[in-house]
Amino acid sequence: MNEALLGHTAIVLAAVLLDLLLGDPRWLPHPVVFIGRLIKALEMLLRRRVSDELAGGVLLLALTVGITALSAWLLLQAAFLIHPVVGAALSALLGWTCLAARSLHRESNRVAEALRVGDMDGARRSLSCIVGRDTAGLDEPAIWRAAVETVAENSSDGVIAPLFCLMLGGPVLAIAYKAVNTLDSMVGYKNETYLRFGWASARFDDLANWIPARLTGLLMVAAAPLAGLSLKGAWWIMVRDGRNHASPNSGIPEAAAAGALGVQLGGASSYFGKRVDKPIIGDPLHPLSCAAYRGAVRLMYGAEALLVAAWLVFRI
DSSP, rough: OOHHHHHHHHHHHHHHHHHHHOOOTTTOHHHHHHHHHHHHHHHHHHHHHOOOHHHHHHHHHHHHHHHHHHHHHHHHHHHHOOHHHHHHHHHHHHHHHHOOHHHHHHHHHHHHOOOHOHHHHHHHHHHTTOOOOOOOTTTTTHHHHHHHHHHHHHHIIIIHHHHHHHHHHHHHHHHHHHHHHHHHHHHOOOSSTTTTTTTTHHHHHHHHHHHHHHHHHHHHHHHHHGSSSSSHHHHHHHHHHHTTTSSSTTTTHHHHHHHHHHHOOOEEEEEEEEEEEEEESSOOSSSSHHHHHHHHHHHHHHHHEEEEEEEHHOOO
């Protein structure tokens, strides 16, 4: 392994370890915060200057991703000019901020801990911080279902996808992916305000996540027996129900997780006061419970570990 490959490998491993050990410390400025501010500023500007909402949305996507990636590249170039060690350290720090395994575990675990002590209102409040659905009035199985679904879905968006980009293109590509993901979460809604303006961001997010979502599903299948879960069930339900979702990507990891856990996901949910009946994913072989949630977390970590291991073997 040459020096450049060794350096990149060290940066990726450092980013993964920092995420696993520290998560997202509240005191550390997070790039997503700055990306969000950039999106808001650009949206205001483009809505004033561009009359065609579809064209404005395309410009929003191009400018946001371009400015974010260019800023990260320039910052890293400056750091490497100071000293290679400074550049490598900043690369690892930027890569770390793109990963969310520990954060996803910590935030979802607040829901589990509240349910463990019988604090239903606390569980609903904590759940509302990590899901988009309405949480008021959810009973315990519905809360567990939402927790399992968000861990499964975000195993792709928040862990495997940015890690995959970090491995392929370093922190610049990982940051660019986070810009795409943040755009989708802010303007990718199918409502009157963003149906046209957010169309490009939503479709590009689908494209950016197409490979990572399927990679996540396969990694979850492989990780299932390591997590004490069903490999056969994960594979069968992923193949059978992976398309049972409004998103072309989210259903893949959710189906793999549902099959591995032997639980049923999907069904009725409420968003902004409106009932939405999602397609069913999986079979109800086991109840939605703390055991299912903890199994989903093990799957997430197992998928990440397998991706890192496979990448290391490939590079050697």
